[in-house]
Amino acid sequence: MIGRQIIDRARSQGRHVLTEIEAKELLKQAGVSVVDTKLATSKEEVISTSQQFGFPVVLKIASPDVVHKSDAGGVKLGLRTAKQVGKAYDDILRAISQQYPEAKIQGVSVQKMARPGVEVIIGMSKDVHFGPVLMFGLGGVLVEILKDVSFRIIPLTQRDAREMIREIKGYPLLEGYRGQEPVDVANLEELILKVSNFVEQNPEVEELDLNPIFAYSDGAVAVDARVVLEEG
Numbered sequence: 001m002i003g004r005q006i007i008d009r010a011r012s013q014g015r016h017v018l019t020e021i022e023a024k025e026l027l028k029q030a031g032v033s034v035v036d037t038k039l040a041t042s043k044e045e046v047i048s049t050s051q052q053f054g055f056p057v058v059l060k061i062a063s064p065d066v067v068h069k070s071d072a073g074g075v076k077l078g079l080r081t082a083k084q085v086g087k088a089y090d091d092i093l094r095a096i097s098q099q100y101p102e103a104k105i106q107g108v109s110v111q112k113m114a115r116p117g118v119e120v121i122i123g124m125s126k127d128v129h130f131g132p133v134l135m136f137g138l139g140g141v142l143v144e145i146l147k148d149v150s151f152r153i154i155p156l157t158q159r160d161a162r163e164m165i166r167e168i169k170g171y172p173l174l175e176g177y178r179g180q181e182p183v184d185v186a187n188l189e190e191l192i193l194k195v196s197n198f199v200e201q202n203p204e205v206e207e208l209d210l211n212p213i214f215a216y217s218d219g220a221v222a223v224d225a226r227v228v229l230e231e232g
């Protein structure tokens with residue numbers, strides 16, 4: 001489905017929060033590298049999709065009503081066998097039905113388990129004065145506790161992208177701290193510019209989060225995505 005259709009379908013269903021799968025599809029079309037992800041609607045399909053992807057895989061709840069998926073027991077990582085996948089499927093649906101009995105469940109998303117990398121975040125929100133603003137920072141606890149992030153007004157220039165990465169306190173982690181491999185920072189700059197372009201071309205996008213993106217010495221991949229549309 002092309003981007004326009006993804007947005008129109010969500011709207012026609014009265015939703016302004018896209019699912020992770022929809023958000024990833026949109027961003028993939030914008031040239032952002034996202035981890036292979038597919039919706040499955042039965043245990044059999046979850047298992048067969050996992051086998052097609054190859055183990056290890058990740059399962060996640062796919063519901064527009066569950067925003068923080070792991071808090072709700074809706075994420076299972078590192079599944080290595082069909083049996084583990086089957087059990088994870090049951091566990092996820094049980095946990096969600098207990099915590100969100102009213103949630104509309106589209107199914108479970110099956111994803112390749114991405115290899116570990118440095119977790120970064122790219123986000124966009126709209127400022128009343130400046131309009132869309134792009135945020136970059138280190139992901140995980142570093143963003144939540146230290147708020148180690150930088151901001152630029154969209155549309156960004158190459159120089160903005162360059163500077164905002166280097167501005168964060170945690171930048172040495174990206175340069176390869178204590179023997180760690182350095183991250184491909186040029187690739188992150190491109191990624192930031194792609195997200196900036198995507199936001200420029202889709203003004204109905206109200207909010208966006210790629211959290212986390214795993215950054216590597218040879219590229220980067222987003223493993224979670226969230227897109228919120230303007231109301232109406």
Ligand code: ADP
Pocket residue numbers: 035058060067068069070071075077111112113114115211212223224225
């Ligand atoms: P949420 O933010 O809704 O709780 P995420 O999709 O971000 O859920 O998953 C929670 C965490 O699980 C991520 O921060 C990441 O560390 C890990 N994770 C998620 N998807 C993958 C994946 N495909 N491969 C490897 N790790 C993943």
Ligand code: MG
Pocket residue numbers: 211212224
């Ligand atoms: Mg996340």
